[in-house]
Amino acid sequence: MESASTSPPATPRARRGRPPEKGLAERRRRQIVDAACVIFTERGYEAANISDVAKHAKVGQGTVYRYFDSKRELLDHVLDHCVERLITTVRAAATREKPRDAEEFATQLRAIARRLFTLIDEEPDLLKLVLVEAAAIDAELKARLLGLEATLSALMASYLEHGVRSGWLRPNLDTAAVAHGLNALVVPGFLLAMRGEATEEKRVRYIDTLVGFAVHGVGK
Amino acid sequence: MESASTSPPATPRARRGRPPEKGLAERRRRQIVDAACVIFTERGYEAANISDVAKHAKVGQGTVYRYFDSKRELLDHVLDHCVERLITTVRAAATREKPRDAEEFATQLRAIARRLFTLIDEEPDLLKLVLVEAAAIDAELKARLLGLEATLSALMASYLEHGVRSGWLRPNLDTAAVAHGLNALVVPGFLLAMRGEATEEKRVRYIDTLVGFAVHGVGK
Amino acid sequence: MESASTSPPATPRARRGRPPEKGLAERRRRQIVDAACVIFTERGYEAANISDVAKHAKVGQGTVYRYFDSKRELLDHVLDHCVERLITTVRAAATREKPRDAEEFATQLRAIARRLFTLIDEEPDLLKLVLVEAAAIDAELKARLLGLEATLSALMASYLEHGVRSGWLRPNLDTAAVAHGLNALVVPGFLLAMRGEATEEKRVRYIDTLVGFAVHGVGK
Amino acid sequence: MESASTSPPATPRARRGRPPEKGLAERRRRQIVDAACVIFTERGYEAANISDVAKHAKVGQGTVYRYFDSKRELLDHVLDHCVERLITTVRAAATREKPRDAEEFATQLRAIARRLFTLIDEEPDLLKLVLVEAAAIDAELKARLLGLEATLSALMASYLEHGVRSGWLRPNLDTAAVAHGLNALVVPGFLLAMRGEATEEKRVRYIDTLVGFAVHGVGK
DNA sequence: GATGAATGAGGTTTCATTCAT
């Protein structure tokens, strides 16, 4: 209304009042997601309550609901956060150039495994939340996690196919099935961490053994 | 409970009518556990409520509490029941005589897998309850399920050791680690069932592929 | 199962446990509806809270929800209760034989009005709940109350039609419209009660005046 | 932000820019009341929330509280606004010279009714807010609305008294009571609009009938 | 003056558990 016609076009409508501090929203969301990570992880999603999440994030309960529509939506974001970490971890170890022979393949598997297990060791409960608990919440989350597994297996399968084409893997290999199997081999490592028995030494031995198992299993 | 059955007839308030049929208590417990199995499995433990369990068992809510101290204890018994089924299934396929060579070993693995996958196909939700959901309830259950895995792995490890001693497996095989890995290979089959994509054909192919993978992986 | 074959056929399945005291449910519902009547009436529906209803009914909050699915459903039953009273009151004064002339008609109108105003005097807040507040809750209730008015107007219209046919009312009378108008004449009586100014004398005078007005109009 | 390009350099902290336009406050209040009218009317007072009022008024929530102490006070002003409209409407049709005979009186009643019903048709929800909902908020508002009715009835009564004095109305007419009754005759028109069944034709017929009824009664 | 982020009291509703009969 009172905008002078000569005002620069950069500010079409002068913002009055306290300028909405940029990035604050994102910071708060992070703060709350982080807290929710801890609480959900400690007590499990169902047993956790928003009031404790808020307390841990040092905000009021109402604030949680300013940023997330519901407890369920908050879980979505917590999982996003965790899955992202998981994917990043795997990608970081995997996206180098493709292996040229079985030996390089084994090396790469070992590298991926090592990263993964580091993550598992660091935050077993977080992964428990993602991998174990989430699937029990509702059908949508179950689907999401199955999708995650499918993605990872597809990634693995593409490696195997490359190996088959390159000739250093058995030509008749059912790459899809074996990919699922290979991925499943991280499960015992995960269980080890959940048992709290994981030591550096055990982990390394476990990786070496299972990578050996995997590679000679698919070997020509 | 501590009423001796040999008590003298002098008691003026003698039990009238049919004596409290001994098996009745056990029957009631079974009846309730069965109902709880169905309800917990359908809705998940947290979302399930005792009232529906009672309704499904065709008893009053109070009756549930005559036989089980709490919802949590009822879950314990449900899991007992399920785990027993699981173990029985595996045992049934595994307790024949020990394999004499790699070929027999593979055959036996295939047999176990087939039984297991039949179970998975029949009741994926039940296994989801045991394997996925239960671990999220509390620490004690987590421990129990880890123990289950340990048991199964120990069983598998003993087979592998036998194989090593018999000479049809690599002498330096880390049997413990590989046992965990082998067991983990059922996971993708489980996921297949959870996806609802499991067909007879897919299952068979998956088993053959992974047993092949497993056997040649550990082969000499 | 354990039903003796000689037992009378009246009890097809022996009820065990505490026999569900017949009529208790209905008694409790009444008890809670009565309390809700008081509380809703005192504070208004939105401002009232279930906890106070429960307290006033001397039951736990949970008990309220054993008998009614929601606060809204409880309101439905409260209104049922009130509307029933209203209808009964009107019917009781109206269902005598049909009037034979304008004088009898006026007498009957006066009788209905007197009963109605007694009800209004006794429980103005209750009627306020029904007539004023309920319409503001949601569309469904609005419709219900409009329906109530329609019913009462139809009843009145049938009287008027009878009068037209009998010849003691103007032949070209728009009975439907006038019926609505006649019914609306109770509104000021209601407002009088809401003002708390209603006295026996005022009421009687008001009735006489308005019935006169209705029958003869304001004309000379 | 607040850098006015035309401010004199002399006063270090002088009011810069346009002096706080006197009418601004009043404009803001109007803007907010208008928005509140819409929102309260659409959703009802209790269900409406300040945040939506602010959004609709295109101001921040805080701004609403700069101009009104509370949601309740805002309602007060909304009602002022609505009542004013109502009174204006009635006045506009009524303030001509006083009727000289019954016929002129009927004509004037018809004119008032027609205006009123136009208002009702245009904004039934707004009137519902004023007439139905507001009375349910608290005792003070109830009193205010009863006062409104009293005012309108007094106005009507003065007309009737004039008629009595002029001799074109019955000499013994209880003008106060009849005035209330006459005013109440708009209620069915209001209900018609709330039913959503109001058509131009129905309305006109209804007015003619009821004015006839009012003037001549139902008698022959 | 204007803003919108922050808050926490309080609402409805669920359900494991108890207990009189």
Add this chain to the structure above:
DNA sequence: TATGAATGAAACCTCATTCAT
């Protein structure tokens, strides 16, 4: 012994109001 009525703690979520900027 079996029952289901009763309970109340606790959960999620909303929103009027405050206040730093």
